[in-house]
Amino acid sequence: MARPQNFYPGEPLPDDEMRVTLLGTGTPFPRRGQAAACIFVEAAGHKFLLDCGPGAPANFTSLEIPFAEVDKVFLTHHHVDHIGGLDQFWIGGWTYGRREPLNIWGPAGTSKIIEHFQAIYEWDIETRRRVFETLAGSELVCTEYDEGVVYDHDGLKLTAFVVDHTPPQNTYGFRIEAAGRTMVFSGDTKRCQNLIDHAQNADLIIHESFPPIEIYAAKAGRPMEVAHNIAEVVHTSPREVGAVMAETNPRLGVIYHMYNNDDVVGPALLQVREKYQGRFEIGHDLMVINIGDDISVRPAVISDKPWPVRPSGEFTTAPGH
Ligand SMILES: [Zn+2]
Ligand SMILES: [Zn+2]
Numbered sequence: 384m385a386r387p388q389n390f391y392p393g394e395p396l397p398d399d400e401m402r403v404t405l406l407g408t409g410t411p412f413p414r415r416g417q418a419a420a421c422i423f424v425e426a427a428g429h430k431f432l433l434d435c436g437p438g439a440p441a442n443f444t445s446l447e448i449p450f451a452e453v454d455k456v457f458l459t460h461h462h463v464d465h466i467g468g469l470d471q472f473w474i475g476g477w478t479y480g481r482r483e484p485l486n487i488w489g490p491a492g493t494s495k496i497i498e499h500f501q502a503i504y505e506w507d508i509e510t511r512r513r514v515f516e517t518l519a520g521s522e523l524v525c526t527e528y529d530e531g532v533v534y535d536h537d538g539l540k541l542t543a544f545v546v547d548h549t550p551p552q553n554t555y556g557f558r559i560e561a562a563g564r565t566m567v568f569s570g571d572t573k574r575c576q577n578l579i580d581h582a583q584n585a586d587l588i589i590h591e592s593f594p595p596i597e598i599y600a601a602k603a604g605r606p607m608e609v610a611h612n613i614a615e616v617v618h619t620s621p622r623e624v625g626a627v628m629a630e631t632n633p634r635l636g637v638i639y640h641m642y643n644n645d646d647v648v649g650p651a652l653l654q655v656r657e658k659y660q661g662r663f664e665i666g667h668d669l670m671v672i673n674i675g676d677d678i679s680v681r682p683a684v685i686s687d688k689p690w691p692v693r694p695s696g697e698f699t700t701a702p703g704h
Contacts, residue, residue, distance in 0.1 A: 459570030
């Protein structure tokens with residue numbers, strides 16, 4: 384299918400496609416050029432986030448999609464680089480147009496986190512309520528999940544599977560099926576057989592990684608042993624990601640959760656290529672992936688200073704103006 388070379392906000396999504404936009408491909412280390420973990424998925428009329436790391440809400444608003452259209456967030460685990468943008472997305476969404484509750488799915492312990500969020504921002508919400516004259520949209524609805532089907536409604540099925548991250552284990556990956564397409568999101572994990580089992584026949588696999596340890600140790604000033612513990616014990620080296628891809632054979636494989644500096648992507652790709660020759664990308668923020676009969680990977684062309692988009696049906700001007 385012929386597409387524009389770049390993705391511009393507002394591009395229609397064909398009914399038989401899934402569109403995946405990387406809103407955050409980074410790590411717990413805050414960087415201006417790379418937000419922390421967050422993936423935006425659109426398919427079968429659904430729009431939702433997988434994780435919501437710090438920095439990601441600003442990448443979301445750059446897509447100029449009304450907050451009101453996104454009422455679901457699925458969390459893989461509770462590390463700050465995966466939930467640290469949730470408060471901004473929640474309250475920013477309410478104050479800029481969402482009038483329905485924000486629904487959060489997460490592993491055991493998510494309800495407690497949500498209760499704490501609500502306590503932390505009690506004063507915030509009360510003061511804003513007086514300005515906006517409504518609490519509608521300020522509610523958080525939390526559902527805790529276990530391994531298995533988390534969501535199965537209106538043409539969207541999301542299944543959680545246990546992965547192997549930091550003990551005590553409470554981290555999941557997701558298999559998402561909609562519009563006749565399938566994507567798998569690893570969350571955070573080292574090489575995990577359960578992921579490989581759940582990732583068979585996927586169109587797209589977004590797998591976490593960390594830079595090759597020699598580079599990571601040198602750049603980040605970590606002793607090799609510490610670099611190993613981080614990059615290869617609780618995360619997956621690019622070499623191991625290549626091995627996972629060889630066992631799953633997606634139509635497209637993508638690495639996220641990795642320092643993606645120019646001098647890292649080459650060595651990382653070389654490691655991937657030791658075992659895998661299929662189509663592969665190192666993710667960067669605002670990479671847009673359309674999964675249809677073909678798969679396209681394009682950069683989004685966005686404004687760094689977008690204005691809020693009015694809620695659906697209330698545009699006074701076309702989006703983007
Ligand atoms: Zn983590
Ligand atoms: Zn992480």
